[in-house]
Amino acid sequence: MLQARKTAISWTQAQWQDFENRGLQLEHYAVFESADQQAAWYGFGAVATFTPTSATTAFQEVATWLAGLQQELATTALRQDLAILGGFAFTTFSQQHNAWGDLANGYFILPRFLVKRTSTETALVELTRNNFASDDSLVDFEKFLPMVAAVQVTNGHLNSTEQAAVWQQAVQQVVQRLQTDPHLQKVVLARTLQVTNTQPFSNAHLLRALRQTQTAVYHLVLKVADQLFISATPERLVAVTGKRLATAAVAGTAARAADLQVDTALGAALLHDQKNRVEQQIVVQEIQRRLQPLVTNLVIPAQPQLLKSQQVQHLYTPITAQLRPTVDLFKVVAALHPTPALGGQPSVSALPLIRQLESEYRGLFGAPFGYVTFAGDGEFAVAIRSMLVQQRQALLFAGAGIVAASQPAAEVRETALKFQPMLQLLQQQVGDISNEK
Numbered sequence: 001m002l003q004a005r006k007t008a009i010s011w012t013q014a015q016w017q018d019f020e021n022r023g024l025q026l027e028h029y030a031v032f033e034s035a036d037q038q039a040a041w042y043g044f045g046a047v048a049t050f051t052p053t054s055a056t057t058a059f060q061e062v063a064t065w066l067a068g069l070q071q072e073l074a075t076t077a078l079r080q081d082l083a084i085l086g087g088f089a090f091t092t093f094s095q096q097h098n099a100w101g102d103l104a105n106g107y108f109i110l111p112r113f114l115v116k117r118t119s120t121e122t123a124l125v126e127l128t129r130n131n132f133a134s135d136d137s138l139v140d141f142e143k144f145l146p147m148v149a150a151v152q153v154t155n156g157h158l159n160s161t162e163q164a165a166v167w168q169q170a171v172q173q174v175v176q177r178l179q180t181d182p183h184l185q186k187v188v189l190a191r192t193l194q195v196t197n198t199q200p201f202s203n204a205h206l207l208r209a210l211r212q213t214q215t216a217v218y219h220l221v222l223k224v225a226d227q228l229f230i231s232a233t234p235e236r237l238v239a240v241t242g243k244r245l246a247t248a249a250v251a252g253t254a255a256r257a258a259d260l261q262v263d264t265a266l267g268a269a270l271l272h273d274q275k276n277r278v279e280q281q282i283v284v285q286e287i288q289r290r291l292q293p294l295v296t297n298l299v300i301p302a303q304p305q306l307l308k309s310q311q312v313q314h315l316y317t318p319i320t321a322q323l324r325p326t327v328d329l330f331k332v333v334a335a336l337h338p339t340p341a342l343g344g345q346p347s348v349s350a351l352p353l354i355r356q357l358e359s360e361y362r363g364l365f366g367a368p369f370g371y372v373t374f375a376g377d378g379e380f381a382v383a384i385r386s387m388l389v390q391q392r393q394a395l396l397f398a399g400a401g402i403v404a405a406s407q408p409a410a411e412v413r414e415t416a417l418k419f420q421p422m423l424q425l426l427q428q429q430v431g432d433i434s435n436e437k
């Protein structure tokens, strides 16, 4: 039986910082902060964890796991305040060796303590299968967290290895396929950047840098044992509140500029660029096609807008709808992932090419990451601009949509920009990076 209770909290900035630093010492810690800052969930420790067995059945598996937890809950009063947090894997793990370890097939936690922050409340929710240790959740929470001394400032020296030239050749191959295969419209190809430090990265510093340098994007964090996954993505996959659904088609990329006029001109050029408009329209149409059987009142603006994050700007079409009575959040995620923003079009042709041409298994990169409450509401973001950190190693991922008109060298530049959000976190900690090609 699951016992739950909720307490309103109003912590100072220093307390938040202290609790997060201590939370990072636990086996499990997770963060979901929405890009619009309307919702945030923090998971400390785990009452239960779940790892799907395969990517194709993962959505149903997690839905079934959550349904079991709902039945175990002693009270229905807190269903809006309890949530599972975690991420799916992009595809089923297919390689013998990969960097992802326990996270390879995706990973979800039911936290022992949840902090829920919305525009109207901030609350600590305690959850246990035993009896509560005391009659005060705040006391229990303080006792549950490890006592850690102040986080040390780390220096160190970074080395990075990437395979830009090899990847550019793979892009060239994809372009040739796109030009000769009339059924294939788009393939999203990703590359990786391996960064090695001379000493272990500090998770606390990485998270601080995430909040300082990456604003107006989602902050996604999942720490399991000595692995830390971080994403600063601008891209929503889907949010569901009651029967209201919101999703977005995000594709097509231009750089940002510090100068406002230059930045505006870059955005305007992107809005009028034929190649990028095609790339994004493919995503809009495919999302529409996949949602149609699941929703009513589908609203799709005719023209895209710009979605700006620190390093890049994208074409962006916000999409809303009403879920049909029998459809839930998991069914929508299963239908949408991967959209042609991360897979390609059609998926059946693009996904095998991705598997064949990419050197690293994607793991949580590009996959749905989010939370689902015990009431069935929730949100998943697309976990791009992300990396996996383990001790002295960081593995960064960046992809780009390739269409017949793509120029491989430009895609290399675009993915270099998309590494920047995570590179900044690493650099903030140790200073400059040296590049070993």
Ligand SMILES: C=C(O[C@@H]1C=C(C(=O)O)C=C[C@H]1O)C(=O)O
Binding pocket: 188, 190, 235, 250, 251, 252, 253, 314, 341, 342, 384, 385, 397, 398, 399, 400, 401, 402, 418
């Ligand atoms: C795949 C990534 O980004 C995706 C690809 C984009 C593109 O090709 O222009 C734009 C936004 C994202 O949907 C990434 O950042 O790694």
